[in-house]
Amino acid sequence: MPFILNKTNTIANQFLAEMRDAALQQDRFRFRKNQERLGEILAYEISKTFTYTESEVTTPLGIANINLPDVQPVLATILRAGLPLHQGFMNFFDQSDSAFITAYRKVKQSGSFNIQVDHISKPNLDGKTLIICDTMLATGQSMVLVCKELLAQYDIKALHIATVIASTVGIAHVRANLPKAQIWVCAVDEEMTSKAYIVPGLGDAGDLAFGEKA
Numbered sequence: 001m002p003f004i005l006n007k008t009n010t011i012a013n014q015f016l017a018e019m020r021d022a023a024l025q026q027d028r029f030r031f032r033k034n035q036e037r038l039g040e041i042l043a044y045e046i047s048k049t050f051t052y053t054e055s056e057v058t059t060p061l062g063i064a065n066i067n068l069p070d071v072q073p074v075l076a077t078i079l080r081a082g083l084p085l086h087q088g089f090m091n092f093f094d095q096s097d098s099a100f101i102t103a104y105r106k107v108k109q110s111g112s113f114n115i116q117v118d119h120i121s122k123p124n125l126d127g128k129t130l131i132i133c134d135t136m137l138a139t140g141q142s143m144v145l146v147c148k149e150l151l152a153q154y155d156i157k158a159l160h161i162a163t164v165i166a167s168t169v170g171i172a173h174v175r176a177n178l179p180k181a182q183i184w185v186c187a188v189d190e191e192m193t194s195k196a197y198i199v200p201g202l203g204d205a206g207d208l209a210f211g212e213k214a
Contacts, residue, residue, distance in 0.1 A: 002171055002183035003045060005038075012041050016186050019164065020202045032084040032209050035135060035164060039088020042162045042184050046073075046131060047092070049160075049182070072096045073160070074125060076132040076150075078103050078142060081206035085133045085164065093131075097123040101132075103142045117145060125154035132159070135205035137166035137185070138196050140173035147178055158182070164205070165189060167198045 005012050015034040018024045025031045052067040076099035077086035090096065099122035130150070137143060143161060150156065161174060162184040169192060174183060191199035207213065 005186040035084035036088040039085040043089045043092035073129040073131045078134040082134040101146050127157050129158040130156050133162040135164045137163040137170040138198050140170035144177045167192050
């Protein structure tokens with residue numbers, strides 16, 4: 001089962017509510033900042049799954065013992081909507097390498113679409129823990145296509161998928177095609193429009209964060 005953040009009563013619900021609010025989300029800075037905050041919270045939750053080793057830290061007055069993570073994950077995002085969420089993860093995993101993926105919906109005249117992956121800039125992922133984030137998980141097709149391409153190229157140790165809002169259809173598609181992936185989501189919505197936009201969702205996350213596409 002996916003981890004669903006808004007199933008618990010935390011301040012994260014305020015950040016999510018502000019992202020959804022049609023009036024408040026017109027403030028691009030607040031929209032990006034709230035997405036960044038949610039990325040930080042999901043990063044904290046994911047960090048609980050890592051293995052840790054006790055280490056010694058020298059303070060001005062002596063030695064302190066503290067458990068430190070054994071690995072730093074690689075952080076990946078699908079451009080462009082996921083950039084603020086990615087920033088939130090980088091704020092916490094500040095020693096991590098990053099990967100960037102260009103993927104988009106190529107819409108046909110009929111209204112149907114295919115997922116087009118143009119470019120993946122990435123470090124070596126062999127033996128790595130990969131956290132890939134995108135703001136919205138609608139059909140799940142983009143996420144599955146990208147992850148399968150990376151899994152075919154590398155022996156990835158663990159795969160985490162993080163998103164702000166997912167549809168039930170998208171989660172089902174990811175679980176069916178990426179059974180070993182762990183899914184981390186702030187909220188799950190039941191419906192999608194005929195054009196595969198999540199309802200109630202929040203609109204076009206990329207446009208709200210960075211401006212409307214021409």
